[in-house]
Amino acid sequence: MSVSSVQERGTSALQDASIPSTPPLGSASRGANALSSRITSVLSASYADLEIRDALETLDARGVRNTAETRRQIRLDVQKEVIQCNGEIVKDFGQVAEQLRRIGTAISSLNNYCADMRSHIAAANRETSPVLEEATSLMNQRKHVETKQQILHAFNSHFLVLDQEATVLTSTVEPVNEEFFQVLTRVKKIHHDCQVLLGTEDQRLGLEVLEQSSKQLNAAFQKLYRWIQREFRTLDLENPQISASVRRSLRVLAERPTLFQSCLDSFAEARESILSDSFHAALTGLASEEHIVTKPIEFYAHDPLRYIGDMLAWVHSTTVSEREALENLFISDGDEIKRSIQEGLESEPWLRDEGAEMFDGRKALNQLVSRDLTSVARLLRQRTEQVIQSHEDATLAYKIANLIGFYKGTFAKLLGSDSEVLDVFDTLEASAMRQFRANMRDHVAAVQSELAVAPPDLSLPDFLDEALQTLKILAKSYDTSAAGTDDQEQGFQAVLAEALDPFLSGCVNLQKGMQQPDSAIFAINCLFAAKEALSAYSFASDRAEEMDETITEQVAQLVDYQHQYLLHESGLITLLEALSHITDSEESLKSIPELDAFKPDALVAASQQLDEFLPSALIDAAENLKKLRNRKMIQDITEEAAGSFCEDFELVESKMAAADDLTYDEDEEDEEQEPGLKDLFPRTSGEIRVLLS
Incomplete structure (x- = not known):
């Protein structure tokens, strides 16, 4: 509305x-x-x-x-519509009730049918229950039998070794091939898995299988050990294509550490004999069909140093070849041998040494190579000691020692610092150094008996010149052999102590009987020559610095000598001595004119002597040092002495000027004054420096 x-x-x-x-x-x-x-x-x-x-x-x-009519009829119309709607609803609900009655009838029928089915099923269950129970029991029995059959089949296939496989594993007639290793791996697994059988209630079966597998394993390892022994007798290490089966056999045999070590011992003995024969053939040329030598070392190496060098080079080459071959044989498969030995020690704990270190493949390889070289090292030692003892040349002995030291460092890098071969090199090096020291001391003793006086020109004595030439040879040899070592300076100190220090001591003995400046000049000449011989080598730098300090001390003595020469020749020494007790006080300065050296006549004479000295002062002073071999040092020493002389002259000049000033102040009122000290001694310090520059 x-x-x-x-x-x-x-x-x-x-x-x-x-x-x-x-x-x-x-x-x-x-x-x-x-x-x-x-x-x-x-x-x-x-x-x-x-x-x-x-x-x-x-x-x-x-x-x-x-409208009025509508308003009067609206309530009636509404009520009528409500009554009609309610009637329709009642009619619809009547239909629903009818359908519900039909559904209830159907549900009752279904309940009756279900009750009948239950009764039939219960009767069927009562009749079939015994049959089902019997069938279930039979099925469980069948399943149990099948399980036992599977267990028996699994046991037979896993824990039992066929006769054919046992023959392959233990018979020496059968080869060691891939089938052998496969059977061996299977038997080892059987032996390991016996622990499961031992954990059951009935252990008899496990013990029987364990005993049988242990016997088969022992027989297999014995067969493998004998086979490797035979292979080692015919194994050619020079061939880079070493049989892979040998490497695999060694890795497997390592599970029995005792057999493995025994195998290594026999192998080392065989290789030691072979290498010893090869070295002897290389030395003498007496070769069999297996060792063909074209140039015997003993026949073609006439020089002792070359002879020893050729032997060492042959040993080094052989060692490198031997190590490469054994490395390919023993550790080409990584740490397999180490793991196998560890497994063997775990299975046989009674073989383990509590204090022993873990197996190191590289270390074991170095030890094996060292054992192979035992006879070669012994023969090398004999021949080298014969050469060392049969020559009295100290230079040769030292070169041999350096050569041996060089190869010792090479072998240390190749075989390790704890190799037994290095003991031979230590012995030979010590023997060569003993021979070197003995020869040098004999030479020093001979030289000391011939020492007399220094050369007139204060040059190097013959024995020192010869010693420096020898020292250069020794230093060059040491520099060549000790290149790359960590302690070069310390190693060369022993050489200096034997080849240089005794001769420098002889020069010091000759110097003791000399006067200055010859004493200092002779010492400087000798030290400079020795320093020049060592300056080219860094490992002698410490000794060169020590010589520099000694030279500096001797130079200071020459500077002092030249200074005194200038003072005495110029006459300035008289004035300095007279002024030695004069202080800077006025009373002391006033007393200068009263000194004898500063009297007019004496001062004029001193001035004339200075004037006569100055024109040729430097030339005359340098003439004192003409025997010094270093010309620049002569100039430097003279200039330094002249500088000290100028400082002394400045002191005298300042004292006289101070005395003149005081005297002038007192007599300033006099019409005539006496000449001052500077008037009688007119030279100035500036003029002196110009004349002496």
Whole structure:
């Protein structure tokens, strides 16, 4: 219903209220009150209320017009529609009830059928239960039998070795091939898995299998050990393609450390004999068909040093070849041998030494090579000692010692620092050094008996010149052999102690009988020559520095000598000695003119002597050092002495100037003054420095 309809409805109500009537007084009063209440209720209603709005929208949707007839019939129409709707709903619910009755009947029928089925099933169960129980029991028995059959089959296939396989494993007629190793691996697994059988209640089966597998394994390792022994007798280490089966056999045999070590011992003995024969053939040329030598070392190496060098080179070459071959044979497969030995020690713990170190493949290889070279090293030692003892040349002995020391370092890198072969090199090196020291001391003793005086020109004595030439040879040999060593300087000290120090001591003995400056000049000449011989080698730098310090001391003595020469020749020494007790006080300075050396006549004579000395002072002073071999040092020493002389002259000049100033102040009122000290001794320090520069 629209708002206009509401307004029309209100207007109609007002019109109806305004129609006059003549009811009784009481009725009229009640009617007026009801109408007033009705109007108040209509006017006070809120048309924003949702329910009213919904009612109005419903009326509007029906298309009801706001008329008096409609207003009178609207309630009846609404009630009629409600009654019709309720009737339809009751009719629909009647149909639903009918359907529910039909469903209830069907459910009752199904319940009856289910009860019949239950009774039939219970009867069937009672009849078939014994049969099912018997069938279940039979099936369980069958399953148990099948399980036992599978266990028996698995046991036979895993723990039992066929006769054919046992023959391959233990018979010496059968070869050691891939099939042998496969069977051996299987038997080792059987032996290991016997621990499972020993853990059961019945251990008899496990013990029998364990005993049988142990016997088969022992027989297999014995067969493998004998086979390797035979292979080692015919094995050619020079061939780089060493049989892979030998390497694999060694790796497997390492699981028995005792057999493996025994095998290595026999192999080392065989190789020691072979290498010893080869070395003897290389030396003498007396070769068999196996060792063909074209140039015997003893016939073609006439020089002793070359002879020893060729022997050492042959041993080194053989060692390298031997190590490469054994490395390919024993450790080409990584740490397999180490792991095998560890497994063997775990399976045989009674063989383990608590204090022993873990197996080291590289160390074991070095030890094996050292054992192979035992006879070669012994023969090398004999021949080398014969050469060392049969020559009295100290230089040769030292070269041999350096050569041996060089190869000792090479073998240390090749075989390790704890190799037994290095003991031979230590012995030979010590023997050569003993021979060197003995020869040098014999030579020094011979030279000391011939020492007399130094050469007139203060040059190097013949024995020192010869010793320096020898020292250069020794230093060159040491530099060649000791290249790359960590302690070069310390190693060369022993050489200097034998080849240089005794001769320098002889020069010191000759120097003791000389006067200055010859003593210092001779010492400097000798030390400079020795320093020049060592300057080319870094390992002698410490000794060269020590010589520099000694030379510096001798140079200081020459500087002092030249200084004294300049002072005496110039006459300045007299003035300095006279001023030695003069201080800087006025009284002391005033007493200078009263000194004898500063009397007019004496001072004039001193000035004349200085003038006569200065023109040729440096030339005359340098003539004192003409025997010094280093010309630059002569100039430096003379210039330093001249500088000290100039400082002394400045001291004398300053004292005289101070004395003149004091004297001039006292006599300034006199008309005639006596000549001052500077007037009698007019030379200045600037002139002296120019003349002596």
